[in-house]
Amino acid sequence: MTARKLGTLTIGQAPRADITPVLDAHIDAAVPRRHAGVLDGLDRQAILAGFAPRPGEPVLITKLLDGTSVVIDREATEMAARAKVAALEAEGCTTVLMLCTGTFATLRCERARLIEPDHILPPAVAALAGDSQVGIIVPLAEQIDSEAGKWAALARAPLYAAASPYAGDETALRAAAQDLRQRGAGLLLMDCMGFAEGHRTAAAAASGLPVILSNALIAKLVSEVV
Structure with a gap:
């Protein structure tokens, strides 16, 4: 039997102190977790350079580790999320959970179960x-x-x-x-x-x-x- 491992991907920065307690309240504590974020390691200047909203295009809002929020372009976020999902799967995650209710059309896993709230x-x-x-x-x-x-x-x-x-x-x-x-x-x-x-x-x-x-x-x- 394949060892279970849960990967979570926020569109902001991980870990999400506001969301992970909700997951922990319902998911078996014995299941290892790996929390990742699309914006991990980026400061606000880098976020604005790579994910700035475009006039008239869909946007998302998320939270950074410093507690502030940022509005980001949905298409740029989805493009970056594809690589993050692949990285979680490469690290051995058997389930990858998106921590966003936004709509994404192109996210995929090769073997892991990808769960998208939308x-x-x-x-x-x-x-x-x-x-x-x-x-x-x-x-x-x-x-x-x-x-x-x-x-x-x-x-x-x-x-x-x-x-x-x-x-x-x-x-x-x-x-x-x-x-x-x-x-x-x-x-x-x-x-x-x-x-x-x-x-x-x-x-x-x-x-x-x-x-x-x-x-x-x-x-x-x-x-x-x-």
Whole structure:
């Protein structure tokens, strides 16, 4: 039997102190981990040189080791992520988990199991929601259009609001949750791996609705296969 090893890849810098505790709460502690980041070893100047957003093109937001956030170009991120995924597999990872809910079309593993949240969340949320109106909280307003295509599986077109998990306070998040409730949402999804349990608690308190936390749902499902 092949020894199990979990590799995680954040689009920011590893380790992600906000995400790894969620994984550790659900995944067998005996499974070795290797955490990597697309932006590992880069300072902000190098990040801006290689990953600067382009006008009108899809973007992502992520967290750096110093606790700050950065907005980066999705295409450049995907190109860099391909090499990082290959490196994790070369290091013996039998499962590689992307720590991003963004949409990527070209990531591949030769032998390891590659788990991309954007392949899992839409059908899972559609099954959980049924005919309920889903309200989706994304980190950036620009992602409402660029990431919308992945939610075609929902029975009803989702409602959107934007609030970053890296804002430093929960004011915008609470406002977004309240807005979605007032517009008719019956269930909320936090569509970023950077949202943590504290964000879920704040959104639930503000809206009075059930809130699906992306990283918790992914961690529970991944625990079944690693």
